[in-house]
Amino acid sequence: MRTIALLSVATVIFVACQSNSPDHASTPDEHQDSTLSPVETKKPNTTYKPAFEGQTRIAGVRTKAGLDVKVVAEGLRNPWGMVNLPDGRILITEKGGTMRIVSTSGQLSAPITGLPPVNDSGQGGLLDVAIDPDFSQNRLVYWSFSQNVPPGTLTALGKGKLSADEQRIEGAAVIYQAKPAFNSSLHYGSRLEWDKQGNLFMSTGERSDIVSRPQAQQLNSALGKVLHLTKDGKPVAGNPFMNKDGALPEIYSYGHRNVQGLATHPETGDLWEIEFGPRGGDEVNRIQAGKDYGWPEITYGLEYSGERIGKAITQKEGMEQPVYYWDPVVSPSGAVFYSGNMFPEWKNNLFIGALSGMHIVRLVIKDNKVVGEERLLEDMKNRIRDVLQGPDGSLYAITDGGNGKLLQIRSK
Incomplete structure (x- = not known):
C-alpha cells in the first residue's frame, strides 16, 4: 500500500474545492475542539433562506487526530459501490458491469462476471452492492443496476450467488424493477441498505427529465x-402504502430527486438519505415511513440554466424539510455513519462522498440536527463515489473514474 503525504486534518485549510461544490453550517458539539467558520465560502446560487437555523452552512469542525491515508488499490474501472466481506476483504462494483474483490493486502481480483447486462451510458451501469446478512452461509449478493427495458431503461435489483472460486455470479436473477422505464441515461439512484429485519431499502432517482420529474x-x-x-x-x-389504492406497496418514502446515499444511524436505527439537488439544494434527510420529501414541489436549488423551479418555493405543508442542504452543491454520493473505535471523536458522525466537491463530508449530528461540518481529503482532489467503515474502525473511500482507487484512512 502506498502512503499519501497528507496534512493532519487539524492543519487543513478549509477552502472551497470547485465551482459547483460544497456547504457550511453553524455550531459544533461538546466533543469538538473549536467552532470554526463554515467550510463553504462560495456565494450561494439562490437567495432562499433556510427554514431553521443550522439547516445549511453550519460551523466548521476539525478532527483532532492525525490522519494516515493510504492507497490500498488502484486500477478500478469506474467503481461505484462497495461492501465489506466477512473476512475483511471488500467487494466493489464497476460501472461497466463487473465486480472486483480487494484483499486486505490490496490485491485486486480479476473481474467477477455473470451479472445481467447493464446499460452504462450516462449515469447508468452497475451501481450499488450489498451482501446477504447470512452471506457466510449462502454467499448471496444483491446489486442495483440500470437495465434496458423498452421503451427505455430503469433501475433494477439483482440477486445471485458468488461462486466458490469467486470468478462469477451464479444464478443471477432480476428480482425487482423500478417502473416505469424511461428514455433517459440520468438519475437512476441507487443505494442499498439493510434494515434490522433483513429487508432491503433501495433508492431510485426520478430520471431527471422535466417530463419524468413529477413522478x-x-x-x-x-x-x-x-x-x-x-x-x-x-x-x-x-x-x-401497502393498502392504498393506486399506490405501489413497495414505496417507503417519496418526493426524492436522485438518491445516491443511504445510511442507518448506529444508535437510533433511523434511516438517513442523501440526494443530489439541481443547481444548489443537495439534501440530507432523515427518512420516515410514508413521508413526502418535496421534490419537485419544493427545493433549495435552481435549474441548471439558472431558472427557478416550479413555484420557486422551499416549504409546503405536508412536505418534509431536509435536515441539511448545500448551496452550492457538493454532489453527494455514498454515505456511512461511523461507529468504530479508531476515531472516538467521530462516533455517530455521518460521512458522505462528494463528487464535484472532491472531498469527504463529515457531519456532526446531535438530536437529529447537523451541528458541525468538516471536509476531509480536500487536498487530494478526488471525486469520492462511496465511503465505508472497515472492521477495524478505519474509513475507506473509492474514487470515481477510469483509474479508480480504494483509499483507507487510519488514525496516526
Missing part, C-alpha cells in the same frame, strides 16, 4: 423513491 410525487411510480423490499424483491409487510 417523484406520484405513488403509482417507483421513480424518485426510497423503496422497502424483501430478499425476494417483494414489498415488505407493513409498508406505509
Whole structure:
C-alpha cells in the first residue's frame, strides 16, 4: 500500500474545492475542539433562506487526530459501490458491469462476471452492492443496476450467488424493477441498505427529465423513491402504502430527486438519505415511513440554466424539510455513519462522498440536527463515489473514474 503525504486534518485549510461544490453550517458539539467558520465560502446560487437555523452552512469542525491515508488499490474501472466481506476483504462494483474483490493486502481480483447486462451510458451501469446478512452461509449478493427495458431503461435489483472460486455470479436473477422505464441515461439512484429485519431499502432517482420529474410525487411510480423490499424483491409487510389504492406497496418514502446515499444511524436505527439537488439544494434527510420529501414541489436549488423551479418555493405543508442542504452543491454520493473505535471523536458522525466537491463530508449530528461540518481529503482532489467503515474502525473511500482507487484512512 502506498502512503499519501497528507496534512493532519487539524492543519487543513478549509477552502472551497470547485465551482459547483460544497456547504457550511453553524455550531459544533461538546466533543469538538473549536467552532470554526463554515467550510463553504462560495456565494450561494439562490437567495432562499433556510427554514431553521443550522439547516445549511453550519460551523466548521476539525478532527483532532492525525490522519494516515493510504492507497490500498488502484486500477478500478469506474467503481461505484462497495461492501465489506466477512473476512475483511471488500467487494466493489464497476460501472461497466463487473465486480472486483480487494484483499486486505490490496490485491485486486480479476473481474467477477455473470451479472445481467447493464446499460452504462450516462449515469447508468452497475451501481450499488450489498451482501446477504447470512452471506457466510449462502454467499448471496444483491446489486442495483440500470437495465434496458423498452421503451427505455430503469433501475433494477439483482440477486445471485458468488461462486466458490469467486470468478462469477451464479444464478443471477432480476428480482425487482423500478417502473416505469424511461428514455433517459440520468438519475437512476441507487443505494442499498439493510434494515434490522433483513429487508432491503433501495433508492431510485426520478430520471431527471422535466417530463419524468413529477413522478417523484406520484405513488403509482417507483421513480424518485426510497423503496422497502424483501430478499425476494417483494414489498415488505407493513409498508406505509401497502393498502392504498393506486399506490405501489413497495414505496417507503417519496418526493426524492436522485438518491445516491443511504445510511442507518448506529444508535437510533433511523434511516438517513442523501440526494443530489439541481443547481444548489443537495439534501440530507432523515427518512420516515410514508413521508413526502418535496421534490419537485419544493427545493433549495435552481435549474441548471439558472431558472427557478416550479413555484420557486422551499416549504409546503405536508412536505418534509431536509435536515441539511448545500448551496452550492457538493454532489453527494455514498454515505456511512461511523461507529468504530479508531476515531472516538467521530462516533455517530455521518460521512458522505462528494463528487464535484472532491472531498469527504463529515457531519456532526446531535438530536437529529447537523451541528458541525468538516471536509476531509480536500487536498487530494478526488471525486469520492462511496465511503465505508472497515472492521477495524478505519474509513475507506473509492474514487470515481477510469483509474479508480480504494483509499483507507487510519488514525496516526
